[in-house]
Amino acid sequence: MTRAVWVKADDTVGDWERRRNRITTALEAGADWVLVDEDDVERVRELGDISVAAFRTGGDVTLIDSPEDDGDGVQPDAFVVGKEGEGDGTIDLPSDFSGSADLSTLRRDADVDGGAYVRILDTEYETFAEAAATEAEYTIVIGEDWTIIPLENLIARIGEETSLVAGVTTAEEAKTAFETLEIGADAVLLDSDDPDEIRRTVEVRDAADRERLDLEYAAVVDIEQVGSADRVCVDTGSLFEHDEGMLVGSMSRGLVFVHAETAESPYVASRPFRVNAGAVHAYVRTPDGGTKYLSELRSGDEVQVVDTDGHTREAIVGRVKIEKRPMFRVALETADGDRVETLLQNAETIKVATSDGRAAVTDLEVGDELALYYEDTARHFGEAVEESIIEQ
Incomplete structure (x- = not known):
């Protein structure tokens, strides 16, 4: 309604x-x-x-x-x-x-x-x-x-x-x-x-x-440097709160919570309107409960903003920046034993939500638990479908 x-x-x-x-x-x-x-x-x-x-x-x-x-x-x-x-x-x-x-x-x-x-x-x-x-x-x-x-x-x-x-x-x-x-x-x-x-x-x-999402934690089972890829920064027309970010991932059924760049860093000034979201192929969740590829986002599109408690709101994309950057492959295992992955930039400013709080991607280790939104469903053009699709 x-x-x-x-x-x-x-x-x-x-x-x-x-x-x-x-x-x-x-x-x-x-x-x-x-x-x-x-x-x-x-x-x-x-x-x-x-x-x-x-x-x-x-x-x-x-x-x-x-x-x-x-x-x-x-x-x-x-x-x-x-x-x-x-x-x-x-x-x-x-x-x-x-x-x-x-x-x-x-x-x-x-x-x-x-x-x-x-x-x-x-x-x-x-x-x-x-x-x-x-x-x-x-x-x-x-x-x-x-x-x-x-x-x-x-x-x-x-x-x-x-x-x-x-x-x-x-x-x-x-x-x-x-x-x-x-x-x-x-x-x-x-x-x-x-x-x-x-x-x-x-x-x-x-x-x-607005939706209220049930986020869960999945354990890191593998993390490795995989070379460079086309990385997407999503800059929105509104400011993020400190506990907000977006849900992104290589596999639509398991989207990892990535923090907005609200934290101060000794390396670069904060960008409280930005989420460094991952590689061009990855999905990002939208306010209607669907997904888009990061490469598809354009100025004026809507994306879903999520906080660590699962509260959601919408934000307008102001700009999308695509640049070649070194990447990590992060593999997670859910409580049900499913394996999901995503690519995130190898940089100290990229933060994810763990069971122990906010952590830089560069500090992650096997056994750490990351927040994600998991739904056991397939996607076709961003829409959930009752269909068998294998993502690996």
Whole structure:
């Protein structure tokens, strides 16, 4: 599941200046959507590129295929009903939901993305949200004196019918919404003026989408100098933490953890954006769980960054440097007796994670244990496949 962050910026939050500040912060932070009034859609388009949902408070919906101006005004990517209607309690809910004006609007305009905005005032509104989910691409639920139970109920009952968007006011509430029932809401709608809260909520979204890998240790059974090869340095557009690196290896089933060059050295200055990753033939793990050959990487590609506890994030490749350098062949044996190998440059600045801590490749000895990510699967064009492939 890919999570999303919506930021609320309609007229209930204040004047245009206040709304604009929310929108610009959402753009800068990397939020996915803003929820505004229909009259503000064109203003948002002028501020930057972000998906725009607009409240409809009456009249027909006349969305066009393109968000560009067709002479009748710039259009949103989705419309939302419920404001000043049944969804927020302005109009009483009908006894029979089939007579709902909000639901009728969604049904009438089913050829465009529509959303329902529902404040969970009591169990009847919870039931109304369930009915709206059958018609709406997005179902936005706002808790009143919020408890986790209504959100649990809605995730369980409508989680597969619609994109469920939970209203929150803090990043901490967003984290809870993404984790509820171990499934979580598809998105959150943040109602906050605080720029830091908006940024933290986007960080929570990113963390919720990331893998947590189970790293294990494998024993060094052989290490030897093997002459020169074309070595790849991967320079990213972001800085590494001291315990971060990448997973690389000659065999896709066993990728060795190689530290970024964050440590100071008497020989060369640190390069906290770089991983000296190995030879051109080696694999590197990518954020989608696939692999690429190091030789394939180009500026703008994404690679997976991993820390020694298995937490992951993504980084953009800024530059790839390929140079001929002397190499070590490092052979490892896993706890199951499988043998995997990789080539790493023969240099004191190349560090790997061992069971005793960070160590230079030049200091490795037979019997040392190196951290790696092991999965008993084959790869075809970087994708895991159920196939017998021998790598040696």
